[in-house]
Amino acid sequence: MSNEQQIIDSNLNKDYEYGFVSDIESDTIPPGLNEEVIRTISKKKEEPQWLLDWRLKAFSLWKKSPEPTWANVKYEKIDYQAISYFSAPKKKVLGSLDEVDPELLATYNKLGIPLEEQKMLSGVAVDAVFDSVSVATTFKEDLKKEGIIFCSFSEAVKKYPDMVRKYLGSVVPHSDNYYATLNSAVFTDGSFVYIPKGVRCPMELSTYFRINEANTGQFERTLIIADEGSHVSYLEGCTAPMRDENQLHAAVVELVAHKNATIKYSTVQNWYPGNPETGAGGIYNFVTKRGICLEENSRISWTQVETGSAVTWKYPSCILKGDNSVGEFYSVAVTNNFQQADTGTKMIHIGKNTKSTIISKGISAGKGQQTYRGEVKIMKGADNARNFSQCDSILIGDKCGAHTFPYIDVRNPSAQMEHEATTSNIGEDQMFYCNQRGISTEDAVSMIVNGFCKDVFKELPMEFAVEATKLMEVSLEGSVG
Amino acid sequence: MLTIKNLHAEIDNKSILKGVDLEVKPGEMHAIMGRNGSGKSTLSNVITGRDNYLITNGNIHLENESIVDWTPEKRSLEGIFMSFQYPVVIPGVNNTYFLKAALNAKRKYLGQKELDAAGFLKVIKEKLNELDMDPKFLQRPVNQGFSGGEKKRNEILQMLTLEPKLAILDETDSGLDIDALKIIAEGVNRYRNSKRSFLVITHYQRLLKYIQPDFIHVLIDGKIVKSGGKELALELEEKGYNWLDS
Numbered sequence: 001m002s003n004e005q006q007i008i009d010s011n012l013n014k015d016y017e018y019g020f021v022s023d024i025e026s027d028t029i030p031p032g033l034n035e036e037v038i039r040t041i042s043k044k045k046e047e048p049q050w051l052l053d054w055r056l057k058a059f060s061l062w063k064k065s066p067e068p069t070w071a072n073v074k075y076e077k078i079d080y081q082a083i084s085y086f087s088a089p090k091k092k093v094l095g096s097l098d099e100v101d102p103e104l105l106a107t108y109n110k111l112g113i114p115l116e117e118q119k120m121l122s123g124v125a126v127d128a129v130f131d132s133v134s135v136a137t138t139f140k141e142d143l144k145k146e147g148i149i150f151c152s153f154s155e156a157v158k159k160y161p162d163m164v165r166k167y168l169g170s171v172v173p174h175s176d177n178y179y180a181t182l183n184s185a186v187f188t189d190g191s192f193v194y195i196p197k198g199v200r201c202p203m204e205l206s207t208y209f210r211i212n213e214a215n216t217g218q219f220e221r222t223l224i225i226a227d228e229g230s231h232v233s234y235l236e237g238c239t240a241p242m243r244d245e246n247q248l249h250a251a252v253v254e255l256v257a258h259k260n261a262t263i264k265y266s267t268v269q270n271w272y273p274g275n276p277e278t279g280a281g282g283i284y285n286f287v288t289k290r291g292i293c294l295e296e297n298s299r300i301s302w303t304q305v306e307t308g309s310a311v312t313w314k315y316p317s318c319i320l321k322g323d324n325s326v327g328e329f330y331s332v333a334v335t336n337n338f339q340q341a342d343t344g345t346k347m348i349h350i351g352k353n354t355k356s357t358i359i360s361k362g363i364s365a366g367k368g369q370q371t372y373r374g375e376v377k378i379m380k381g382a383d384n385a386r387n388f389s390q391c392d393s394i395l396i397g398d399k400c401g402a403h404t405f406p407y408i409d410v411r412n413p414s415a416q417m418e419h420e421a422t423t424s425n426i427g428e429d430q431m432f433y434c435n436q437r438g439i440s441t442e443d444a445v446s447m448i449v450n451g452f453c454k455d456v457f458k459e460l461p462m463e464f465a466v467e468a469t470k471l472m473e474v475s476l477e478g479s480v481g
Numbered sequence: 482m483l484t485i486k487n488l489h490a491e492i493d494n495k496s497i498l499k500g501v502d503l504e505v506k507p508g509e510m511h512a513i514m515g516r517n518g519s520g521k522s523t524l525s526n527v528i529t530g531r532d533n534y535l536i537t538n539g540n541i542h543l544e545n546e547s548i549v550d551w552t553p554e555k556r557s558l559e560g561i562f563m564s565f566q567y568p569v570v571i572p573g574v575n576n577t578y579f580l581k582a583a584l585n586a587k588r589k590y591l592g593q594k595e596l597d598a599a600g601f602l603k604v605i606k607e608k609l610n611e612l613d614m615d616p617k618f619l620q621r622p623v624n625q626g627f628s629g630g631e632k633k634r635n636e637i638l639q640m641l642t643l644e645p646k647l648a649i650l651d652e653t654d655s656g657l658d659i660d661a662l663k664i665i666a667e668g669v670n671r672y673r674n675s676k677r678s679f680l681v682i683t684h685y686q687r688l689l690k691y692i693q694p695d696f697i698h699v700l701i702d703g704k705i706v707k708s709g710g711k712e713l714a715l716e717l718e719e720k721g722y723n724w725l726d727s
Contacts, residue, residue: 427569428532428533429569430569430570430571432531432532432553432569433565433568433569433571434571434583435530435552435553435554435557436529436553436554436556436557436562436563436565437557437579437582437583437586437639437643438554438557438558438583438586438587438590438643439554439582439583439586440554440586441554443582443586447571447574447578447579447582448571448574450573450574451571451572451573451574451622452572452573453573454572454573454574455573
């Protein structure tokens with residue numbers, strides 16, 4: 001039995017008797033944020049001094065920083081003192097799916113999530129990142145043979161401190177933005193990936209995150225490093241059970257691609273979007289994701305399908321530092337009912353002959369409001385940089401909105417920029433055409449929307465692509481007719 | 482099959498159909514001819530139940546059942562098909578997917594087993610052959626980048642696949658060269674039998690050389706002003722519509 005499995009098993013068995021960690025009394029820190037809380041987190045995680053110092057540096061900056069208001073979203077002010085900043089999953093691990101909320105299961109079934117995964121998502125099985133503590137990562141042994149490191153962030157801090165120290169904050173500095181700064185101060189766990197030189201990761205690395213504990217902010221930290229000539233595809237899939245209170249999620253993801261390396265990062269995000277009638281209770285998703293193509297011929301590709309959360313604030317970006325490096329952003333975002341999303345990307349061209357592609361597909365329905373915000377920056381030394389941007393929005397109904405803010409900053413005359421943008425309603429003529437062929441309105445919307453998203457879906461790994469198509473159907477259920 | 486009585490319809494408060502009576506029996510092909518703006522397309526849109534067209538008087542029956550309260554998809558599933566004058570583009574959705582969804586919707590409605598990919602392919606290959614169409618065509622997005630002729634052929638392909646009781650061909654000849662026209666006409670003619678009815682809406686009599694209707698009706702200002710046999714088409718070709726104006 002692998003070491004990892006033993007940890008899982010022992011923790012599982014422990015849960016009923018003692019709770020998840022040995023000290024059951026303190027596995028959740030009481031709500032509130034101050035220096036003491038940060039020291040406690042760091043202590044609980046047995047972190048080295050430098051990391052505590054880094055956290056404290058971030059915290060002192062965060063205290064002085066104003067919360068940003070420029071995003072095109074509205075939400076009630078977050079009370080950061082009402083959030084608990086550390087929570088190990090003391091929640092009872094369920095014995096079987098019979099104990100799971102039937103409504104949640106119905107959603108899983110609609111999504112066609114396999115039974116094993118349903119167990120995992122609803123807290124029955126264990127191959128997942130629960131709340132703030134990573135319990136397990138899969139396929140560890142296979143990866144080990146290739147020299148690949150795929151572990152929880154806390155484990156990486158203990159086992160590979162030099163590497164963590166070298167790269168942590170190297171792409172998203174602790175001072176980057178309000179939420180990233182907060183994350184730097186209080187992050188609890190996340191994933192760490194290192195792909196050694198010349199290794200092509202033999203499988204897609206997949207981690208499921210879930211938000212489990214009411215009133216617990218989620219502050220994950222993910223760091224992926226692809227060494228020279230390596231290749232990795234990372235999948236992040238999220239779902240969350242029903243919640244009554246807003247939950248803040250402020251993760252940071254940093255990607256580093258060395259010479260000739262490729263990182264493909266795919267996300268399917270389906271967090272609780274809030275009550276469909278009132279919009280109450282959904283997740284706030286304020287995430288900073290950024291990758292750097294550090295050296296020549298490297299490539300970073302973001303693909304995201306965002307259907308959940310009440311408020312989304314997210315701009316997965318690429319810094320194209322190495323010559324001939326390539327950055328890609330493929331995104332489908334859905335806002336239905338009361339959802340709001342301000343999302344897009346930044347492509348910063350620094351190296352010569354760098355190339356970026358942005359394909360963004362926004363779907364608004366109900367009273368959903370969606371903003372595409374993208375920046376393409378061509379720095380002075382970025383000779384022959386090229387960018388292609390395509391931002392399309394589709395509106396379903398007349399109470400939703402789509403907004404586009406493309407920023408383009410070109411400081412080198414050799415740059416080639418292309419930008420295309422469209423906004424359209426699902427045409428009455430398209431609907432009628434489908435109806436006239438006997439296809440119901442609901443099926444027609446799903447078909448048209450999936451067709452609209454095709455350019456992005458085809459970038460997704462196979463298993464995600466199937467899930468994404470179904471996710472669209474569920475997300476847009478009842479949006480017409 | 483189709484019985485239209487004293488049909489009045491308007492769009493945007495503008496009265497278009499002003500009392501249309503028409504009876505199409507099983508196996509019959511009727512042609513509706515008339516100038517632009519005479520109400521031909523409105524008639525087909527009203528029969529298929531398009532939104533925004535308001536029936537203010539009269540009724541439409543399909544096999545003795547009033548259809549005016551039926552949704553467009555129910556009318557389709559009950560066997561009314563329209564070949565569109567301007568087939569609609571659906572980006573990113575390939576033809577196979579679309580056709581299969583349509584066929585399976587119908588099969589489901591009729592209580593038949595839905596076809597899987599292989600079963601569907603078998604059905605569709607045969608129909609493609611009939612219309613001399615390249616199977617590659619199935620992989621292309623619905624009507625996207627299709628030439629005028631391809632679009633119309635695609636409409637007829639859908640007709641052959643869905644096997645309607647009543648097919649409305651709305652200006653099917655427009656945008657077709659003579660070869661495409663012949664192929665389509667052959668497809669339609671092969672599809673004719675004693676149970677299936679057609680309503681052919683056309684501007685010119687060109688199509689009627691290849692698809693011979695049993696009856697021709699002339700629609701002027703929302704009313705059928707003259708009905709006759711196929712010889713009426715030749716008369717119209719010769720004299721135009723003006724002699725029928727009141």
